[in-house]
Amino acid sequence: MAKSDSTMPAWVWLFTGVVTGLFLAFLYYLAGIKPTDKQMQEIEFTAPALPGNGKSSPKFDFYTLLPDREVVAPAGDEPPSTGQSPTPSAQEKYIIQTGSFRSAQEADHRRAELILMGLDVKIQKVELNPGEAWHRVQIGPFDSSSSLEQAKTTLAENKIEHIVLRLKK
Numbered sequence: 001m002a003k004s005d006s007t008m009p010a011w012v013w014l015f016t017g018v019v020t021g022l023f024l025a026f027l028y029y030l031a032g033i034k035p036t037d038k039q040m041q042e043i044e045f046t047a048p049a050l051p052g053n054g055k056s057s058p059k060f061d062f063y064t065l066l067p068d069r070e071v072v073a074p075a076g077d078e079p080p081s082t083g084q085s086p087t088p089s090a091q092e093k094y095i096i097q098t099g100s101f102r103s104a105q106e107a108d109h110r111r112a113e114l115i116l117m118g119l120d121v122k123i124q125k126v127e128l129n130p131g132e133a134w135h136r137v138q139i140g141p142f143d144s145s146s147s148l149e150q151a152k153t154t155l156a157e158n159k160i161e162h163i164v165l166r167l168k169k
Helices: 010-033 037-042 062-069 104-116 145-157
Strands: 094-101 121-129 132-142 163-166
Touching: 094 104, 094 145, 104 121, 104 132, 132 145
Parallel strands: none
Antiparallel strands: 094 132, 094 163, 121 132
16 A cells, blocks of 8 residues: 555644635525515614604603602601701701611711711611611701701711701601
């Protein structure tokens, strides 16, 4: 048996076969996605529907999603109805709420932050549903308008968001 010198290594044949197969698969892929004229006519390119162009407007799911996630606060803490910050009169007392947290650790962290600012801070635990507790961080109550304004100024200087709530008599 005579061995010829013109034989190519097996890896060259394997590589050539793989490349040829990939090229044929690519051609088949290109031939399969080319749309016909009839298919092009069926495709309708439309602009997104905008209010005012006569087409249907987009649909939003938040109308159905939000009521499921709504947190209803107890009726005991009603914010004042006026747009301005309230000032206490001789008969009314106010508190400042600086946050409401699900985690007691977060509420305690905010409480510590406020104590370092020299404020009288309490945490009120409120259960809305069985097993669902919220921890409200509150400052006060305030008997005079000067002490309320001083606390509000301290919070504003430290960029802490807050709301002023009137206590029921």
